[in-house]
Amino acid sequence: MPNSEIPLFTGSDLACRRGEKLVFADLSFALARGGALLLQGPNGSGKSSLLRLMSGLGRPETGHLSWGGAAIADDPAAYRSRLIFVGHLDAIKPTLTAEETLAFWAGMRGTSDRVTEALAHFSLNRFASLPCRLLSAGERKRLSLARLIASPGELWLLDEPTSGLDAAAESALLRAIASHRARGGAIAVATHAALELPGATAISLPDYAQRENAGRLA
Amino acid sequence: MNAWFLLVRRDLRLGIRQGGDAALVIAFFFLAAILFPLGVGPEPQILARIAPGILWVTALLAALLSLDRLFLADYEDGSLEALALTPLSLEAQVLAKAFAHWLGTGLPLTAIAPLLALLLHLDGAGYVALVVGMALGTPSLSLIGAVGAALTLGARRSVLLSLLVLPLYIPVLIFGVGAIEAAVAGLTARPHLLLLLALLLAAIPLAPIAAAAALRQALE
Numbered sequence: 001m002p003n004s005e006i007p008l009f010t011g012s013d014l015a016c017r018r019g020e021k022l023v024f025a026d027l028s029f030a031l032a033r034g035g036a037l038l039l040q041g042p043n044g045s046g047k048s049s050l051l052r053l054m055s056g057l058g059r060p061e062t063g064h065l066s067w068g069g070a071a072i073a074d075d076p077a078a079y080r081s082r083l084i085f086v087g088h089l090d091a092i093k094p095t096l097t098a099e100e101t102l103a104f105w106a107g108m109r110g111t112s113d114r115v116t117e118a119l120a121h122f123s124l125n126r127f128a129s130l131p132c133r134l135l136s137a138g139e140r141k142r143l144s145l146a147r148l149i150a151s152p153g154e155l156w157l158l159d160e161p162t163s164g165l166d167a168a169a170e171s172a173l174l175r176a177i178a179s180h181r182a183r184g185g186a187i188a189v190a191t192h193a194a195l196e197l198p199g200a201t202a203i204s205l206p207d208y209a210q211r212e213n214a215g216r217l218a
Numbered sequence: 219m220n221a222w223f224l225l226v227r228r229d230l231r232l233g234i235r236q237g238g239d240a241a242l243v244i245a246f247f248f249l250a251a252i253l254f255p256l257g258v259g260p261e262p263q264i265l266a267r268i269a270p271g272i273l274w275v276t277a278l279l280a281a282l283l284s285l286d287r288l289f290l291a292d293y294e295d296g297s298l299e300a301l302a303l304t305p306l307s308l309e310a311q312v313l314a315k316a317f318a319h320w321l322g323t324g325l326p327l328t329a330i331a332p333l334l335a336l337l338l339h340l341d342g343a344g345y346v347a348l349v350v351g352m353a354l355g356t357p358s359l360s361l362i363g364a365v366g367a368a369l370t371l372g373a374r375r376s377v378l379l380s381l382l383v384l385p386l387y388i389p390v391l392i393f394g395v396g397a398i399e400a401a402v403a404g405l406t407a408r409p410h411l412l413l414l415l416a417l418l419l420a421a422i423p424l425a426p427i428a429a430a431a432a433l434r435q436a437l438e
Binding site: 055056057058059077078080081083084085087088089090091092093095096100104105107108109110 | 220221224225228231232235236294295296297299300301302303304305306307437438
């Protein structure tokens with residue numbers, strides 16, 4: 001696995017505030033080409049918030065994120081073209097077919113030739129021309145993950161990607177992740193499951209609110 | 219540019235497959251407009267006098283009907299978040315969605331308005347001003363409405379959207395009705411239509427900027 005030492009994607013001294021509550025602070029990470037970040041922590045510890053900061057949807061309270069040495073806020077459009085975010089919500093319309101859904105999301109990122117390959121990878125071929133309202137929860141999840149394969153992206157941000165997946169789909173996801181990293185892609189995953197990501201850097205998010213409360217009482 | 223058309227096509231396709239918002243909007247326009255002859259009586263003079271106002275007010279309300287869904291459906295299922303993370307700028311996306319909204323509501327309203335005008339005994343001289351005015355005015359309704367829809371995204375109250383957007387529709391209403399009345403009175407409708415065009419030309423760049431800012435706020 002190519003794992004050069006120059007960090008591709010870095011965050012330093014990040015803090016995130018949700019309303020009055022400080023979710024986390026003083027968080028730094030560095031992700032190299034082919035690298036993986038595993039975000040762990042209890043519910044509400046800010047895993048999803050951190051992924052949203054990484055995606056550029058949220059803005060950090062303090063600190064900054066940079067890609068290849070340049071702040072991601074400098075050229076948001078170029079940064080967005082590099083990343084694919086698969087979150088809790090699957091962005092699937094009940095009336096569109098699986099193929100239309102995937103072709104749309106890939107087309108928005110300028111590609112359209114890998115839709116069939118993406119459907120095949122997650123064993124969704126037979127649903128290709130069915131409206132998505134007929135898909136089960138696990139099949140919807142697979143379709144939403146198939147976006148990763150349908151269009152290229154150097155950085156994958158995945159929020160609980162294995163929830164609702166069966167063993168076969170989970171191994172399809174792990175294979176996709178492995179070949180993405182082998183091509184030099186980076187990945188950040190928030191998960192409770194024990195995902196097999198060789199060489200991943202784990203970031204454990206503490207329950208910051210509790211620590212802060214403890215500090216205030218002292 | 220390709221992505222822009224893709225988004226327009228997707229919104230149109232969703233509109234058609236999800237039971238047709240367009241059909242509901244036209245049915246509403248039709249029903250609301252024919253309530254007036256039932257309410258004020260069938261005298262042709264009275265109807266002809268109030269026809270421009272009836273047509274435009276009901277068109278405004280009809281355009282408002284489907285606005286709350288413009289971003290809400292995409293917001294709720296995560297599509298809006300995913301769209302915001304595609305390379306196409308959010309401003310361009312708002313323009314695409316407003317355009318698709320207009321194709322699904324404003325355009326059919328414009329097409330059916332002459333038929334309703336006939337039922338309301340509108341003077342023959344007013345038809346051109348009605349159709350041209352609708353063609354110029356309804357895109358502004360979709361664009362201004364998009365700002366309202368984006369601002370009320372977190373609020374989940376479609377009444378709030380109406381309260382916010384209807385006052386902003388007043389200029390379109392005034393010049394739209396003005397154009398027809400001028401034409402019926404034998405004057406030129408041109409200044410009114412030019413003002414409608416000016417409103418549209420201002421809304422095309424400004425509304426997407428405002429709506430995109432509101433969407434960013436909602437997504438943060």
